[in-house]
Amino acid sequence: MRILFHLPLSPYCRKVRLVLAEKKLPFELRAERVWERREEYLALNPAATVPALVEENGLTIPDSAVICEYLDEAYPDFNLIGLTHAQRVETRRLVAWFDGKFDAEVTRNLNGQKYIRRIAGRGHPDASALRTGYTELRTHLQYIGWLAETRKWLAGSMMSLADLTAAAHLSVLDFQGDVDWNVSAAAREWYARIKSRPSFRPLLNDRVPGITPPAHYADLDF
Amino acid sequence: MRILFHLPLSPYCRKVRLVLAEKKLPFELRAERVWERREEYLALNPAATVPALVEENGLTIPDSAVICEYLDEAYPDFNLIGLTHAQRVETRRLVAWFDGKFDAEVTRNLNGQKYIRRIAGRGHPDASALRTGYTELRTHLQYIGWLAETRKWLAGSMMSLADLTAAAHLSVLDFQGDVDWNVSAAAREWYARIKSRPSFRPLLNDRVPGITPPAHYADLDF
Numbered sequence: 242m243r244i245l246f247h248l249p250l251s252p253y254c255r256k257v258r259l260v261l262a263e264k265k266l267p268f269e270l271r272a273e274r275v276w277e278r279r280e281e282y283l284a285l286n287p288a289a290t291v292p293a294l295v296e297e298n299g300l301t302i303p304d305s306a307v308i309c310e311y312l313d314e315a316y317p318d319f320n321l322i323g324l325t326h327a328q329r330v331e332t333r334r335l336v337a338w339f340d341g342k343f344d345a346e347v348t349r350n351l352n353g354q355k356y357i358r359r360i361a362g363r364g365h366p367d368a369s370a371l372r373t374g375y376t377e378l379r380t381h382l383q384y385i386g387w388l389a390e391t392r393k394w395l396a397g398s399m400m401s402l403a404d405l406t407a408a409a410h411l412s413v414l415d416f417q418g419d420v421d422w423n424v425s426a427a428a429r430e431w432y433a434r435i436k437s438r439p440s441f442r443p444l445l446n447d448r449v450p451g452i453t454p455p456a457h458y459a460d461l462d463f
Numbered sequence: 464m465r466i467l468f469h470l471p472l473s474p475y476c477r478k479v480r481l482v483l484a485e486k487k488l489p490f491e492l493r494a495e496r497v498w499e500r501r502e503e504y505l506a507l508n509p510a511a512t513v514p515a516l517v518e519e520n521g522l523t524i525p526d527s528a529v530i531c532e533y534l535d536e537a538y539p540d541f542n543l544i545g546l547t548h549a550q551r552v553e554t555r556r557l558v559a560w561f562d563g564k565f566d567a568e569v570t571r572n573l574n575g576q577k578y579i580r581r582i583a584g585r586g587h588p589d590a591s592a593l594r595t596g597y598t599e600l601r602t603h604l605q606y607i608g609w610l611a612e613t614r615k616w617l618a619g620s621m622m623s624l625a626d627l628t629a630a631a632h633l634s635v636l637d638f639q640g641d642v643d644w645n646v647s648a649a650a651r652e653w654y655a656r657i658k659s660r661p662s663f664r665p666l667l668n669d670r671v672p673g674i675t676p677p678a679h680y681a682d683l684d685f
Binding site for chain 2 (some may be wrong): 288301302303304306307310311314315326327329330333334337338341362439
């Protein structure tokens with residue numbers, strides 16, 4: 242069986258879980274406490290990050306971006322990047338936007354401070370990072386709303402890796418009650434659409450010791 | 464003519480210049496002082512980063528990772544990612560290693576502190592960041608040396624995007640005299656091979672006000 246090493250509240254791991262599920266590829270999840278630097282895991286992925294995917298034939302693929310490119314090449318039936326050069330550029334531009342800019346401005350300031358610092362035993366969240374995170378999140382929600390209003394899905398007429406990437410980041414923040422969905426009705430409507438997909442169900446069932454998600458987290462008609 | 468918006472000491476811009484040159488695609492370079500947030504440039508690339516590539520047909524591609532994937536798909540003649548799934552995974556794993564881990568541990572601590580802070584007017588380098596950068600660089604040079612000794616090129620038997628990515632980062636550090644090539648003879652030999660390629664020549668001719676590169680910087684037999 243294909244194995245995915247992951248952490249439940251990592252947006253990068255959630256993205257890969259969504260891609261695998263959308264492509265209907267079965268896999269077994271294994272939680273990897275990367276900060277413990279387990280030797281067998283370092284041999285598998287010297288960068289000591291999650292996610293890492295191990296295929297049944299032994300091929301080991303670390304890094305969510307590398308995994309997603311690999312999965313779209315190896316299992317092309319349900320294409321998630323796009324068919325034309327322009328579509329592929331737009332999907333990857335938005336993936337880089339959410340994994341780069343959104344991550345630096347929002348995810349690290351909120352999830353990084355509230356969750357990652359706690360599980361890694363690095364103390365309390367920094368108040369100014371949280372303030373920055375909440376402010377930047379409003380701007381990003383407006384951008385997502387604008388994209389969702391002018392297109393069917395974030396990168397165009399097809400549901401793509403851009404939607405799954407953005408939704409993976411937002412799902413981690415939403416789990417911790419950090420998303421004010423009143424900022425953009427269009428972003429909220431887009432997220433409700435993504436969240437209703439069968440691929441999302443396992444993410445909504447994740448539970449993490451010490452965090453109670455808000456009532457709307459797993460509610461498809463929130 | 465194809466246009467590349469860039470900054471001379473950005474490893475990400477240098478990587479794209481190398482890819483374009485390896486694929487023999489002509490382009491015009493335009494320096495973009497991204498911190499000035501020029502409106503016309505924001506319309507082109509809302510993330511306000513360099514590089515961004517504008518094709519003759521108007522297709523605009525921001526982000527070095529997106530540009531390199533695009534170029535290898537649109538101009539596949541001289542393949543830079545690999546032919547098999549395993550090769551493509553290994554090339555992209557190393558690209559993610561250098562653009563992620565090496566960048567965070569080395570490039571940002573050295574180039575980020577010494578050059579980027581200065582041009583953006585953010586003051587003097589932080590001594591502890593510099594110490595971390597030099598220490599981590601030694602470990603990375605040993606890793607590069609180990610890869611170069613066990614394979615012909617970093618990702619295997621083909622020169623690939625992994626070599627160009629690593630060399631782009633190192634060339635920026637070498638320009639500022641930050642690389643102690645005595646750490647690894649194999650890394651030094653590999654870098655001399657990459658540096659001798661015609662695609663590297665324009666990088667070696669770059670000059671930046673206020674920085675005099677060391678004598679060996681443009682010397683092919685250093």
